[in-house]
Amino acid sequence: MKNHSASSKKIQKTSLIGKFRGNVKYQKYLFVYTCLLLPILFFLGIRILPTLFTFNVGFRDWNLLATGVKPFIGLENYKVLIQDKVFIKSALNTLIYIVLGVSGQLFFGIVVALLLHKINRFVGFFRVIYFIPYVTSIVAISWVFQWILMKNGIINDLLIKIGLSPQPFLNSPDQAIYIIIGAMIWQALGFQMVLFLAGLENIPKMLYEAAEIDGASPWQKFWHVTVPLLNPTIVFSAVIGSINFIQVSFTQVINMSSDGTGGPLNSTMTVVVYIYQLAFRKFDMGLASAATVMLFLFILALTLFQMKVLTKKFDY
Amino acid sequence: MLKKWWLGLVAFGLLSVLLVACSSDKESTDKVPTDDEKGSGEEIVLEYWQYAFDAKVKLMDELIEEFEANNPGIKVKQTNFPYDQYNEKVAAQVPAGKGPDVINLFYGWVPKYVDSGYLQPLPQDAFPHDEIESEFFPLVEATKLDGEYWTIPTAVRTLALFYNKDLFEEAGLDPDSPPKDWDELQEYAEKLTKADGKGRLEQSGMAWEPSQQGHQWLRDGLTRQAGGEVLSEDKKSVVWGDDSAGLEAFKYWLSFPTDLGTSEVGFYTDDVTAFLTEKAAMNVDGSFRIGTIKSDAPDLNYAVAPLPGNKKQSTNASFWTNGITAKVEGEKLDAATKFLKFLTSKEVMEKWIDATGELPAKEEVAMQDKYVNDEVYGAFINSLPFANAHFFVDETEERQLVIDAADKVLLQGMDVEEAYNELVEETKKLHENYWSNK
Numbered sequence: 001m002k003n004h005s006a007s008s009k010k011i012q013k014t015s016l017i018g019k020f021r022g023n024v025k026y027q028k029y030l031f032v033y034t035c036l037l038l039p040i041l042f043f044l045g046i047r048i049l050p051t052l053f054t055f056n057v058g059f060r061d062w063n064l065l066a067t068g069v070k071p072f073i074g075l076e077n078y079k080v081l082i083q084d085k086v087f088i089k090s091a092l093n094t095l096i097y098i099v100l101g102v103s104g105q106l107f108f109g110i111v112v113a114l115l116l117h118k119i120n121r122f123v124g125f126f127r128v129i130y131f132i133p134y135v136t137s138i139v140a141i142s143w144v145f146q147w148i149l150m151k152n153g154i155i156n157d158l159l160i161k162i163g164l165s166p167q168p169f170l171n172s173p174d175q176a177i178y179i180i181i182g183a184m185i186w187q188a189l190g191f192q193m194v195l196f197l198a199g200l201e202n203i204p205k206m207l208y209e210a211a212e213i214d215g216a217s218p219w220q221k222f223w224h225v226t227v228p229l230l231n232p233t234i235v236f237s238a239v240i241g242s243i244n245f246i247q248v249s250f251t252q253v254i255n256m257s258s259d260g261t262g263g264p265l266n267s268t269m270t271v272v273v274y275i276y277q278l279a280f281r282k283f284d285m286g287l288a289s290a291a292t293v294m295l296f297l298f299i300l301a302l303t304l305f306q307m308k309v310l311t312k313k314f315d316y
Numbered sequence: 317m318l319k320k321w322w323l324g325l326v327a328f329g330l331l332s333v334l335l336v337a338c339s340s341d342k343e344s345t346d347k348v349p350t351d352d353e354k355g356s357g358e359e360i361v362l363e364y365w366q367y368a369f370d371a372k373v374k375l376m377d378e379l380i381e382e383f384e385a386n387n388p389g390i391k392v393k394q395t396n397f398p399y400d401q402y403n404e405k406v407a408a409q410v411p412a413g414k415g416p417d418v419i420n421l422f423y424g425w426v427p428k429y430v431d432s433g434y435l436q437p438l439p440q441d442a443f444p445h446d447e448i449e450s451e452f453f454p455l456v457e458a459t460k461l462d463g464e465y466w467t468i469p470t471a472v473r474t475l476a477l478f479y480n481k482d483l484f485e486e487a488g489l490d491p492d493s494p495p496k497d498w499d500e501l502q503e504y505a506e507k508l509t510k511a512d513g514k515g516r517l518e519q520s521g522m523a524w525e526p527s528q529q530g531h532q533w534l535r536d537g538l539t540r541q542a543g544g545e546v547l548s549e550d551k552k553s554v555v556w557g558d559d560s561a562g563l564e565a566f567k568y569w570l571s572f573p574t575d576l577g578t579s580e581v582g583f584y585t586d587d588v589t590a591f592l593t594e595k596a597a598m599n600v601d602g603s604f605r606i607g608t609i610k611s612d613a614p615d616l617n618y619a620v621a622p623l624p625g626n627k628k629q630s631t632n633a634s635f636w637t638n639g640i641t642a643k644v645e646g647e648k649l650d651a652a653t654k655f656l657k658f659l660t661s662k663e664v665m666e667k668w669i670d671a672t673g674e675l676p677a678k679e680e681v682a683m684q685d686k687y688v689n690d691e692v693y694g695a696f697i698n699s700l701p702f703a704n705a706h707f708f709v710d711e712t713e714e715r716q717l718v719i720d721a722a723d724k725v726l727l728q729g730m731d732v733e734e735a736y737n738e739l740v741e742e743t744k745k746l747h748e749n750y751w752s753n754k
Contacts, residue, residue: 065434152518166514171581260527283432
């Protein structure tokens with residue numbers, strides 16, 4: 001490439017064509033770039049442009065079924081949303097989902113990975129057991145949870161046997177959200193475990209040996225060797241986990257909430273579920289798009305924040 | 317040079333993607349008339365959409381065959397979508413300029429479709445208002461908006477009381493004399509309830525689920541039975557809270573899960589499951605459930621009775637109804653009208669009840685002896701003359717309001733009257749909002 005820019009235009013013309021004809025290397029590049037370009041076009045067409053279009057829709061009074069004009073109404077949709085009690089509730093819930101869900105996932109993911117890292121026997125067996133929930137249908141899992149947690153379910157049978165009173169679980173506005181978060185953590189555990197196992201295996205053994213020679217306790221080794229060197233994995237897990245939690249919270253909420261729409265009393269409603277309801281139950285694409293834009297800005301801010309706070313350089 | 321050419325190609329590629337994405341609206345509106353022109357020459361193809369319900373889809377295939385044989389030159393193409401995604405699928409086709417010519421909609425959705433300009437009024441020469449009003453049950457007026465009929469149903473459904481005969485006998489009740497009024501219903505429900513003494517129901521006397529048919533039972537059943545109304549006669553204002561009947565109905569409705577302790581929200585996941593698995597002895601449900609019981613619980617020994625009344629009798633009716641979309645015109649409109657005429661004929665209605673269990677929408681067809689005296693359908697048919705279909709301005713939201721009102725009392729211990737007042741206020745707001753945007 002450097003040669004080209006140096007040479008004059010005339011020479012470039014003949015030489016380039018010549019090179020394309022004769023040179024396998026350039027044909028190879030042409031092929032590679034063409035292959036790379038196609039997914040980009042596809043991505044632009046079905047992801048980027050519609051995303052940008054959402055910003056446009058959010059500023060309009062846009063009924064999904066309307067065939068006529070969709071008037072521009074400025075920030076009206078955003079104003080309505082900010083005053084909407086259900087939207088605010090769903091935003092707060094989403095925050096609870098993320099904070100508890102992601103930290104729970106990270107915590108249990110690290111614990112399981114550390115334990116699995118220590119054992120030598122049945123490693124494959126345990127990994128499979130922990131990974132199975134991740135590849136099981138979310139809908140199926142949600143319904144199994146609903147059945148074991150119902151008033152006449154097996155968990156309440158156990159509670160009564162040990163002398164406690166039966167709990168409403170998913171039918172209670174105070175308990176439901178935590179149960180759904182628990183189910184989501186349990187399901188995502190396998191994925192986090194794999195990430196952390198890979199991270200742990202990348203930590204050189206000699207660092208631990210050096211620490212031992214220096215007389216470090218197991219806790220010190222964990223805190224000063226394992227955690228700093230796992231940092232890239234933790235950042236990755238936290239970012240992916242947050243985004244996942246925002247997206248995936250849809251299926252679980254729809255299938256586990258008592259009325260199938262984020263109940264009881266909107267206590268399990270997330271922003272994504274609410275966006276879906278605004279768009280496809282109430283046909284208000286304008287409001288739904290405005291909510292989507294707000295969610296987008298929120299995820300963007302959260303990701304930037306996580307990258308800033310969690311990413312630290314450690315040199316050993 | 318060649319590099320530039322290469323860049324140009326890339327730029328062109330990106331630009332064309334952009335253009336396609338941005339100009340889709342224009343293109344599609346251009347395309348639609350050309351489709352129509354094609355049809356006008358030879359054969360007219362009607363697109364008919366309904367939700368995927370096996371019995372209905374199969375029957376419709378047969379009906380289409382019959383219609384095509386009698387009307388050469390018209391072809392009907394049926395497309396189905398699952399109930400849950402129906403509105404999304406319809407909506408997704410609007411910007412693309414495609415979609416049905418004749419569409420089957422739940423009546424509660426019709427106002428939204430009319431408001432968005434998706435439907436056109438039924439042609440008055442083929443469907444004169446006085447004819448509709450004299451032949452059909454008055455409940456079809458639920459889709460009369462702005463002085464026009466926008467849709468017309470083949471069949472309707474009503475709610476009635478399903479009860480388990482075996483559990484009746486077990487509790488020492490006569491399975492041939494179901495409860496007839498409010499007091500009897502409470503009394504029966506209590507007798508049919510079993511609890512384990514530790515705060516858990518083992519058998520529910522009365523299945524109770526606001527999110528299923530419960531909200532309909534409250535509005536069109538109990539409230540009107542107590543002598544009240546949810547809406548004024550012109551459907552334009554909410555009068556639910558104007559007299560004591562509404563509150564009386566709400567209190568009675570809530571007595572099952574509270575004072576009587578015969579019911580529980582989410583008991584064995586939902587009312588239908590609980591009734592099918594014999595965990596609930598009675599349930600308020602629609603004629604559409606008969607097919608489910610036949611296939612999922614063929615051995616269930618049950619019967620159906622009209623809803624127990626109070627000061628008067630009343631029940632909820634609902635229906636799926638057919639409309640013509642706004643863009644259909646010319647010969648295609650004639651064909652669509654013919655198809656609707658066919659779908660609302662006596663013959664089709666009779667086939668419809670046999671195949672799907674939905675009741676004929678025309679009085680003359682429904683009130684024939686063979687249906688009125690039918691063991692299963694009798695209760696539903698006999699309920700038709702006093703059935704009411706609530707005019708929903710927003711079905712999802714109004715249902716949610718009732719669910720929330722019940723939850724506030726049951727889960728948060730809110731005072732019944734306060735929860736009722738909030739329910740009425742919120743419902744009022746919805747309706748006022750709807751009419752003020754008119």
